[in-house]
Amino acid sequence: MDKRALIGIALSVLVLVAYQQFINFYYGPPPVSEPAPTNVQSGAEPTAAPAPVPAPAAVVAPATVAPVALPAGQTAKEITVDTDNYSAVFTSHGGRLKSFKFKKFRSTADLKSPPFEIVTSASGVPLPLGVQVASPAAPIDDGSINYAVEGADLKLSGDAKGTLVFAGQSANGTVITKTLTFSGANHSIGLEVGVKAADGTALVPEILLTDKSDHSTLNHDAPFEGFIALVDNKIKREAAAEAIKGHEFSGEVSWAGFGHTYFFFALLPDNGAQHKFSVRQTGAALTASISGPGATERYTLFIGPKDFDLLESVGKGMERAIDFGYFGFISKPLLNVLHFFHRFTSSYGIDIIILTVLIKLLMWPLTHKSMASMKSMQKLAPQMEKLKEKFAGDKEKLNREIMELYKRNGVNPLGGCLPMVLQLPVFYGLYSVLGTPIELRHAPFLWIKDLARPDWESLPFTLSNWHVGVPVLTILMGASMFLQQWMTPTAGDPNQKKMMMLMPLMFTFMFVSFPAGLTVYWLVNNVLGIVQQYWINRNQA
DSSP states (O other), X not given: OOHHHHHHHHHHHHXXXXXXXHHHHHHOSOOSSSOOOOBXXXXXXXXXXXXXXXXXXXXXXXXXXXXXXXXXXXXXXXXXXXXXXXXXXXXXXXXXXXXXXXXXXXXXXXXXXXXXEEEOOBTTXXXXXXXXXXXXXXXXXXXXXXXXXXXXXXXXOTTXXXXXXXXXXXXXXXXXXXEEEEESSSSEEEEEEEEEOTXXXXXXXXXXXXXXXXOXXXXXXXXXXXXXXXXXXXXXXXXXXXXXXXXXXXEOEEEEEEEESSEEEEEEESSOTTEEEEEEEETTEEEEEEEOOOTXXXXXXXXXXXXXXXXXXXXXXXXXXXXOGGXXXXXXXXXXXXXXXXXXXXXXXXXXXXXXXXXXXXXXXHHHHHHHHHHHHHHTHHHHHHHHHHTTTOHHHHHHHHHHHHHXXXXXXXXXXXXXXXXXXXXXXXXXXXXXXXXXXXXXXXXXXXXXXXXXXXXXXXXXXXXXXXXXXXXXXXXXXXXXXXXXXXXXXXXXXXXHHTHHHHHHHHHTTSOHHHHHHHHHHHHHHHXXXXXXXXXXX
């Protein structure tokens, strides 16, 4: 390798380092105690369906949504619903959801961090579960209606169920009712919305889900994904930057809503045929609305974690809300294996180690053959050098003689590449498993506070205005990879070995921003590879 190539590789490494430092400086450390303000939604399991709704009429385009102050002389009433999984606060002003806190999920990895609150009040953003009606007289938005509430604060556990009924009337006499049915043991909420004009005519209600439109400030503990829906059995995903442009979908709507990497807030029509779902920006708000033509439109409101088993139990393909990427067919079995071992270990760090050992055992015959082939190629190096000297002026003849040498000695020159190629899909699949489902969010291991985040965040410090940390796990991974590379035999040009020795350095800088769980996998895989390489080197010396 000439000096220019070495300089090029060195510059590439410097770019990686500078980029990583820029990202850390620009975004800063993850929040320590309070969650970033958000007015978002998440998923829940289905409960018993509420009573039928009066038949709706035709669907009409929604009016503009804007926050409305409570009329003078009216006092809003707040009702709290406390279950095994969450604590929710509803307000009679607009009959909307004002707060939603998960009891089993913290805002940050700090053990003293408060519960994660997925729905909060945000300036310029209407609260979710609003209703709009295309009345023949004038469009109605229930944001200014102070609802009467049937029912009081609920405290539910286990199989216990409870109901709240919000009933309100607009200025033109249109009556709107919202019936919500809660269960103590799961995340699902039954929702029924009925609308009748003053003359008794049934009207079509549009249900509104809202979130803030500006997500330029990242929240690493609950990254916002944007709008997600399953329409005509096809997944629709739009990040916030795309969703604010405004889109409308129609057809068989199985479910739709706003998603985070770890949580989901969605509506599931009981019968999604011929439904419409639109998403648009209105000032500081990102608004999604859903409506359908049926006479008894009922919904399940899902606000909960993106737990694969939980989503699957809800039905209607809800588990597809988790984005495993192109290697989902690998990610899902790996996740099931982690779940299985977690029943016995209660530590996802140990589960990852066990999974790594299993993967290594499955690939052991292949990697053994590859390493043995590379060792054999190293033994043939002196003969290859003689051939290079003999046929220095005839490249074609040299290549034929080298391939003949390999053939006589039963060596496959490509054998060393195959194990790495086969490991790449597993690597990508595991990357999705360790960075997407909620299982590893805030999962600790040894000194690591969160296996879903880079390990340097577990040992942070501030240097001037730079937020940095000590990536102990990543450094150990890089050192193990260096040792394994040093032990790996190479044949031919010695400069090839020098080039390969730079790979551990480049991988180390790459892994600085990877989830700590993935670094655990690569570190353990390297250690097992070192043991295997030592055994081969010793027995084929």
